[in-house]
Amino acid sequence: QASTEKIGLTFVPHLTPMIRGIHATCYAMLKSAKVDLQAVFETRYANESFVDVLPAGSHPETRSVRGANTCRIAIHRPQDGNTAVVLSVIDNLVKGAAGQAVHNMNIMFGFAEDCGLQGIPLIP
Numbered sequence: 001q002a003s004t005e006k007i008g009l010t011f012v013p014h015l016t017p018m019i020r021g022i023h024a025t026c027y028a029m030l031k032s033a034k035v036d037l038q039a040v041f042e043t044r045y046a047n048e049s050f051v052d053v054l055p056a057g058s059h060p061e062t063r064s065v066r067g068a069n070t071c072r073i074a075i076h077r078p079q080d081g082n083t084a085v086v087l088s089v090i091d092n093l094v095k096g097a098a099g100q101a102v103h104n105m106n107i108m109f110g111f112a113e114d115c116g117l118q119g120i121p122l123i124p
Helices: 037-044 097-108
Strands: 009-014 022-029 051-053 071-076 083-090
Touching: 037 051, 037 071
Parallel strands: 051 071
Antiparallel strands: 009 022, 022 083, 071 083
């Protein structure tokens, strides 16, 4: 947790000419430049099978999640200042509402979280 107070967040989705995939950039102002955001994200998502926190300095690509129920995240701190920039990519035709519905059903009925979400549905 980087703050005990609410953090303002600016969410910037990018519209590009492609059939599937969402690339979002989120900005947040931090009260301190001392927190190691990379470590915070790596610790938080260490046991989440559908979230990949990329190495520091990386940039996620939508093509890397095509057909996958995965969110890839990269964390940046320009000039090591108080601005956090979080880049994330998903395949919205899998990780979107349909994939979320299957994921939630699995949890509700006690199935493995990835049940039915391991295949690669690539139409279109």
